Amino acid sequence: MQVLVYGAGQLAQMMYLAGVPLGIDVQAVDVGSETVVHPVSKQPLDMSLMQAIEAADALTVEFEHVPEHLLEEAAKSGKLMPGIETILVGADRVREKHLLDTLKVANCPHQVVTDLAQLDDCVATLGERLIIKASRDGYDGYGQWRLTDASALEALKAQLSSLDLTAVPLVVEQMLDFDRELSIIGIRSKSGEIKVYPLAENLHHQGQLHVSVAPATDISDELTEQAQQIFTTLAEGMDYVGVLAVELFQCGDKLLVNELAPRVHNSGHWTLTGAITSQFDNHLRAVCGLPLGDTVELGPSAMVNVIGCTGFSRDLLSIPGCHLHWYGKTVRGKRKMGHINVTADSYQELGNKLAELAQTLPEEAFPKLAKEAKRLQ
Ligand code: ATP
Ligand code: MG
Ligand code: MG
Numbered sequence: 001m002q003v004l005v006y007g008a009g010q011l012a013q014m015m016y017l018a019g020v021p022l023g024i025d026v027q028a029v030d031v032g033s034e035t036v037v038h039p040v041s042k043q044p045l046d047m048s049l050m051q052a053i054e055a056a057d058a059l060t061v062e063f064e065h066v067p068e069h070l071l072e073e074a075a076k077s078g079k080l081m082p083g084i085e086t087i088l089v090g091a092d093r094v095r096e097k098h099l100l101d102t103l104k105v106a107n108c109p110h111q112v113v114t115d116l117a118q119l120d121d122c123v124a125t126l127g128e129r130l131i132i133k134a135s136r137d138g139y140d141g142y143g144q145w146r147l148t149d150a151s152a153l154e155a156l157k158a159q160l161s162s163l164d165l166t167a168v169p170l171v172v173e174q175m176l177d178f179d180r181e182l183s184i185i186g187i188r189s190k191s192g193e194i195k196v197y198p199l200a201e202n203l204h205h206q207g208q209l210h211v212s213v214a215p216a217t218d219i220s221d222e223l224t225e226q227a228q229q230i231f232t233t234l235a236e237g238m239d240y241v242g243v244l245a246v247e248l249f250q251c252g253d254k255l256l257v258n259e260l261a262p263r264v265h266n267s268g269h270w271t272l273t274g275a276i277t278s279q280f281d282n283h284l285r286a287v288c289g290l291p292l293g294d295t296v297e298l299g300p301s302a303m304v305n306v307i308g309c310t311g312f313s314r315d316l317l318s319i320p321g322c323h324l325h326w327y328g329k330t331v332r333g334k335r336k337m338g339h340i341n342v343t344a345d346s347y348q349e350l351g352n353k354l355a356e357l358a359q360t361l362p363e364e365a366f367p368k369l370a371k372e373a374k375r376l377q
Contacts (some may be wrong), residue, residue, distance in 0.1 A: 001288050004052050005039065006031055006070060007062035010327035010336065011264050011280075012039040014272070015062070018280035024288060027052055031066050040328070053077050058287035060242060064090035064262055065137055081190075081241040081287040082262050089238070090262035093135040093171040100257055103237045105230055107257045108249065113170040116157045122172045123150050129175035132160070136168050140334070141207015146175065176256070178249035182216055184227040185245045185268040187282045188235040190289050195282070196231055197275060197295045199224065200267045202247075203368045208334060210368040212267045212303040213376070214274060217347060226255050234260065243268070243283040266305065266336070273323050273341040274301030300350045302372075304340040304357065308333055309365035316340065316360045319353050351376030 001024045005012040008028035016026040016039035028039040029049060036045045036052040045052075053059065053073070059080045061071075064087055075084040089095045100107040111122050112135075122130060128150040134143035147156055160170075181204060186196035198215035227248065234257075235244055245265030247258040268279040277285075277293025285292055306312075310331050316322055319342070326338040342357065344350035354373035358366065 001025070001057045002027065002055055003284060003287060004029060004036070004056040004059045005062050006059070006066045006074065008037050008039060008042055009062060010329070010338075011062035013327065014269075014278075014280045014325075015060075015264065015284060016040060018278055019284055022281065022284060022288075022290075024284050026284070027056075028062075029070070031070060034070065049073075053079075060283070060287050061087055061263055063139075065139070066091075082238065082244070083241075086238045086240060086262050090260050091136060093133055093138075093259070094169055096260060097171060099234075099237070103233050105233055105257055106254065108176055109174040111172050113172050114165045116160060116165070119153060119157060119172065123147075123153060126172065126174040128153075131173045131175050132156070133171045133173065134163070134168055135171050140209075140336075141204075144207060148175070176249055176251060178251050178256075180216075180250050181258070182227070182248045182250055182255070183212075183245055183265065183267040184231050184248065185243060185265055185271075185279055186231045186235065186295070187243050187279075187286050187292055188240045189286050189292050190241050192236070193292060194232055194235055195292050195295045196228055197268065197271060197279070198297050199227055199248075200270065202267050203372060205367050206334075208305075208307065209266050210305055210307070210366070211372050212270055213350070213372070214267075214270045214301050214303075215297055217376070220253070222253065223250070223255065230255060230257060242286045243279050266339075267303070269325070269339050270301040270303040270341055271295075272325065273321075274298055274343050299343055299345050300347050301344075302342045302350055302354055304342070304354075304366065304369060305336055306338040306340065307365060308335055308337070309362065310337060312361050316357055319356050321353060322357065347376045 003026050006029045008030045012028040019026040028037050030037050059074045071084050074080040089099050130147040132145040181202045182199050188194050200212045200214035201216035203211040243264045245261040249256045264279045271278040321343040323341045342353050351373050358370040
């Protein structure tokens, strides 16, 4: 079988690796050059995009910001999973909020802004602590601005004045004082079967995911049920096929959806070593119409992102249950270079292993690690 993935980054690479034992050949589309490439070497393959589309059993995406004309061409084949509407929801915060509201899924209080003068009304209704997000093309916290004090509003407007808000509106959200960030990742098959992984707890730093722990600690049955209900409502509401990730804010005993990712997700990388079936394996199974694999965890796991950093000793591999997954990219700014997965038999042991790991890594690149280790110990 063949699967064509739009996007040629680390997620396509990890899908490729998951495809090998399944006998599924994964090819990637470099969406900039519109060429078909090998997902690991990124070298062009000897076929046109049209030939690759025709040869594939399924087409899918590794990121939501695929140019629309490519998505339309892919959708015409009838093999794009998830569907184009769903991918466009993930790529556009205005559509995303509309879907959440239509399906009555709790999310962050927000307003859509197409004219900077509307920001005054946002402050009046949502308060003076706001997160302002470009509706398109943002990721890892890029394309976001913060207002923490109404007196800074005019300066913020000046900063945003060059944006064309009729082309790309802003979504203005109330800055929530949440207890923590969680995510639920699951899979829906072509026949409508749904499986979900345990909730992951995600630690962000400057808008970027640094550490995930799964299963998240201190999760009540009610919270699990709430998350599963949210996932089911969204997956069924979109007639979704494949892996879907839902980012959540926990506020007391209530979950609010932050955003959706219509694809495999960074907060699910722990499943590579920490669950019976990885998210990449399950995504391929779903889009190829194969039976889904078990999503049960093997024990407590952590995933640590390696961000903008290459200089550390590979001796960390001597920590039992510690795995490195390197993406083979050149270092640039705060780019995700790889991740480290750690598995253990208990949270305390996981904490001990993370503490050991923190000692081998430069603290400035891993600012959340030592504190998280301590919490678990
Ligand atoms: P991703 O890389 O996950 O796609 P993104 O650029 O799309 O990131 P968001 O997930 O919307 O951005 O926001 C990034 C982070 O900023 C969140 O994980 C959270 O830590 C913080 N954040 C976003 N929205 C809010 C909010 N309304 N209130 C408080 N914090 C928020
Ligand atoms: Mg996002
Ligand atoms: Mg996010």
